[in-house]
C-alpha cells in the first residue's frame with residue numbers, strides 16, 4: 587500500500603522548551619493511526635502541524651509525495667475535526683455543510699446530493715433544517731465529521747473528537763467512525779489520551795511521551811509487548827515486581843522464565859493481571875493472600891498480598907466464588923515482560939572477555 591502521509595523529523599519547540607522533537611511517521615493510504623499519550627505530550631502539536639495550524643521549526647510534511655509545509659490549512663488536502671465542534675451557530679445544518687461547496691461554486695443540485703450523502707454516512711438524514719443549538723453534543727460532532735468528509739480530504743485529522751461526550755456516546759461514535767473509515771477507506775490521524783479508545787479503533791498506535799515517540803505498533807503488540815516502562819505503565823493495568831536477569835533466565839524469587847531480552851542484572855518485571863494464574867505445585871509459585879475481591883462486570887479483580895508486593899489479578903466471573911478473602915493461594919505468571927533498571931547492563935555490553943574460557947565458565951556458574 588502506498589504512503590499517504592509522511593512526517594519527517596518534525597520539530598516544534600515552544601519558548602518553554604516543551605513541544606515535539608524529531609517526530610517521524612508514515613501513514614499508509616486507508617490506514618487509521620492514533621497518537622496516544624498523556625495530556626501535554628505533543629499530540630495536538632503534531633496534528634496541527636500536519637493541518638497547517640502550526641508552523642513547525644523543522645521537518646517536512648508530505649501528502650501523496652508532495653510537500654505541504656508552505657500551504658495554509660485551507661489549501662492542504664487535509665481536514666480537521668476538533669474537540670469543540672466549531673459549527674456556525676447562526677447557520678442550519680445544511681448551510682454548515684454546504685458552506686465550502688458554495689464557495690467553490692458547486693451546482694445546487696450537486697450540493698444537495700452531497701449533503702444528503704454526508705448526512706446518511708453520519709446517520710443524521712433529515713436534519714438539514716436544524717440549527718446546531720437544537721442538536722446534542724454527539725449530533726453536533728457528527729455534523730462536524732460530515733463537514734470534514736465533504737471536503738474529501740486525503741488525510742482526515744481528528745483531535746480528541748469525542749472527549750467532550752459521555753462514555754456511552756463516546757463508545758458509539760468511535761465505532762461509527764471506524765465503520766465510516768473502513769467503508770470509505772479514509773486515511774486518518776486520530777488523537778486521543780484515552781488508551782481504550784486508541785486500542786479499540788486503530789490500525790496502529792503511536793505512543794508518545796514528552797514530545798517523543800515511545801512505540802509505534804498494532805494495538806495487539808502495544809498491549810502484549812510494550813517497548814518501554816512508560817508504555818507498560820500507560821497501557822492497560824500492569825503489575826510490577828523486582829526480578830533478576832542473567833543470560834539464560836529471568837528470576838522472580840522461585841519463578842524463572844527464559845530471558846528473551848538482552849538485559850543482565852536487576853530488572854523490573856511487568857505482569858498483566860490476566861496473566862496471573864493459580865498453580866497447585868508446592869515446588870513452584872509464590873504465596874499470595876487474598877485481600878479483596880471486586881466484581882467489575884464480566885470479570886473480577888482480586889487484590890493479592892505477597893512478600894514481594896501487592897498484585898492485582900483478573901479472574902472470570904464464574905470463577906469468582908473460589909476466591910475468599912484471607913485465603914492463601916499459590917500463583918505464577920503465564921507470561922512476563924522485563925524492563926531495565928538504572929544499573930541493568932546489556933548482555934552485549936558485558937565487559938570485554940580477557941580469558942574467554944575462564945569467563946565463560948564463571949558466567950555459567952552464576953546461572
Ligand code: ADP
Nearest residue numbers: 600601604605624625626627628629630631632
Ligand atoms: P497534547 O495535545 O498531547 O496535550 P500539546 O501538543 O497541546 O499536547 O502540547 C505539548 C506541550 O507544548 C505542552 O506542554 C503544552 O503546554 C505546550 N504548548 C502547546 N502549545 C503551546 C503554545 N502555543 N505555547 C507554549 N507552549 C505550548
Ligand code: MG
Nearest residue numbers: 629630631745
Ligand atoms: Mg491536545
